[in-house]
Amino acid sequence: MNAIDTAIRAAAASITLAGITKSYDADTVVIPPMDVELKAGEFTVVLGPSGCGKSTLLQMIAGLERVSGGRILIGGREVQDLEPKHRGCAMVFQNYALYPHMTVGENMTYSLKVAGMPKAERVERVAAVAKMLGLSGYLHRKPGQLSGGQRQRVAIGRAIVREPGVLLFDEPLSNLDAQLRHDMRVELAELHRRIGATSVFVTHDQVEAMTLADRILILNKGRIEQFDTPKAIYHSPASVFVAKFIGAPPMNILPVTGDGSVLRLSDGQVVAEVSLSGSFQLGIRPEDIAMEGRVGDPAVKASLRFREDLGSHSILAADLADSVVRVATPFGADPADALHLTLIFPKSRLHLFDAATGRAIPGAFRAH
Amino acid sequence: MSSDSSLFSNRWLPLILVAPFMLLVVLFFYVPIFQAFYWSFFLERPFGGGSEFIGFDNFSRVLADPEFWEAGWRTLVFMVIASSLAVVVPLILAVAADRKIRLSLPARNVLVWPKGVAGASIGVIFAFIFNPFVGILAPLNGMFPGIWAPGLDGTDAFITLIAAHVWGGIPFNFVILLAGLRSIPYTMYQAAAMDGAGPWRRIFDVQLPLIMPQLFLTLVLEFTESVTSAFALIDTITHGGPGGATTLLVYKIYTDGFNGYDLSGASTQTAILMVFVVILTAAQFVFLGRRVNYER
């Protein structure tokens, strides 16, 4: 670790949300009571579709939105009634929100100036941060003279220059083009390793979530669908919503009925042998569907609708029992009969969800 | 802002910030308005001679006065003619100046100049230019004696007033309408051209419909403006004459109040005029405003 790394290093603080709620009036509840514990130094990505309340959640932690109920603890200290400046959080905004009339240097040190830090110390601090972010040559420019990526770095710089215990990100990469977004993602991951602040990162981009997060918090209509590591979220989704939200293309979901010995699709084909009865939703990821026969698993017939060749692999879309299933196959591995496919759903890769609630039924396919 | 709860929540500071301005507004706007209505129910004697409640007597006196009705009618006529011209003339100029032609830039510059010339100044100037003996139309009078006599003929005096009013109204309306035209995306013209509409056609099918919000706004403001700005012109060009032919309500209120010392009568007419203006503005919003809001 070199000198700069030690210069900017925060004392990470844990965040506890104890039953916090947000509602604008009796009818519009944005966030029903929620309990979450974010560990100190952890990188949490809050993921969800637009309108799920993820930005509201972030702003409540920041102190930009009032909580309607419940408590927020940062580093064990109750903060829900404090002004933003007393919470020890810094934030990176979606549109950067840089002050257009201040130079890059002034933008980054404004919070320190407000806090009354002596000028010499400010200069030292901003120099360290600028060096870290590759902005040293730009300190005297105005934000208007910078590229999108540079502005993004300034926005990050102004957040970390305060050495906050908590760093909040409000969809900070959504304005960048694809290549820059990838680069910044890598930089952010690296930055987090070096600074170590507890980070909360709001996004609707699952790739950002999967690559950056220690844990992902998936929100749907203000409720937590699942809060777990990326790996667990991908391989054991807790609900149909999570299963469909993560993965590209998303998990196939098919309605099935069990008669106590087998699960049948709506057209009567048997997809799995399991001693359950009732209505369910069956989930399987496109890459988990096999095309060649393997002993033990039942095979179903489907007809090909169209295919997309993506170079590394192909996606086949096939009609199966009133639904369309997507199958990922190695590129060039063409099925013998171009129109009629035989699909095998390996039992170990199946996910079963309650038809009514959409919640996962864990252990449904374990050997009995 | 999406939600209020992140705003500053100080209790006294906003009050202190708003107080000085609101004090002026209350004192010099709301109190006079209140007083106009209040006095219209009293017989108010000038020079602090006391007052006496007389109910609707002032109103019946004013409404029974044929001069009031004539002045009201003239106000209406002036308002309709002058304000339509004061919108249509700048509109034509704005459509012309919106084209990429050599004269466009100098025109955009020159057409805002009247903003710097007071209504009274232009009144003095127009009184001279349209003077029947030495003015621009004097030679015409030489050929046909008496054809141009704003000092004798009410219509001639009215025309002079309207010409001066339109002159002074050009900058604001021109700038607003041109800004509206310039905010129309270029692709809109390209799309219309692809649909086969030529430049003349596009004026009526693309430009005019898309600047309806600006047209509406200039018209609303121009109505009020024509009721009030006429005073400086009348006082410098015609003095309400000849024979009261250009005595609009604002001018009548002024002469009744400041020359005739009829405070009750002037207040009553003020109250009536204010109600008229408010109703007119509201009516415009109800009948026109609803149709012109385009999401772009």
Add this chain to the structure above:
Amino acid sequence: MIENARSINIAASLILIVGIVYIIGPLYLTLSTASQSYEFMLRNGLAWYPGDQLFINIGRIFTETRIPVQMLNSLTVALSIAFFTCILSFLTAYALVYFRIRWAGVVFALILATIMLPLDIRVITTYQVASNVFSPLNAVLDATGLNDLIAAIFGARIEFEWSVLNTHFGLVAPLVAHGTGTFLFRQFFRTLPADLFKAARMDGAGPIRFMVDVLLPLSRTSFAALFVLTFLSGWTQYLWPLVAASTPDMTTAVVGLARLAPDQDGAVPDFPMIMAGAVLVSLIPLAMIAFLQRYLVQGLVLSEK
């Protein structure tokens, strides 16, 4: 685009020429007449070409009329109106946009209403208020019976009296009480990204700091636009200075100019000198338009959004 726009461009050019002549014509005739002698005008009427008497006529304005003093009044009044409108409108709009206050909507509506009923309409009663700005207070004292109480205790009623007529303050204040500036600043503040405000809060800025460090520097062009707009409107006011200033030394140049013109038709007035006055009176605002046109146009456009 490739298309034949010749006919429309010719028409547009002709229209613009007519428009320019309509605007410049009267101004040119003013200037050319102002540079001729009275005798020339009597002989030839309107002067189509400039003469050599301009400075003599302007000199006569300086020696024979009060217009120079009145121009100083105009300058003081217009600058004060512009200055106070800018400051008070900025503060008011700031309070209305950035504070959580329940009465913000009501106050804004009350302010907007001032645009609908200009001073010229309510001049009679505004004059009465200006003749004693404490008259509303006196009325409240009388109406609440407080004055009777005071009379009973102290033996005399109290009547406050302060006339602002014939003062600079009286010429300025009623014209500042106008909502355009508040409206303009409010519109401007609402175009600023909401995140800018949030970022400042995260940076620890309180209300005053945010106003001074962030909002004020960002509002520079809005200030310039509003200043130019209100200066011009202040300079060109007529009816209010006409009634509110009772002596020639207190009134404004525009009123003074109108007073130069004789009331009755009779002998041909000294138009060259009057026109020289018109030139002089319009010089400052026209120069302002020439140099600050960008801000004027911006102000006009902003004030309508």
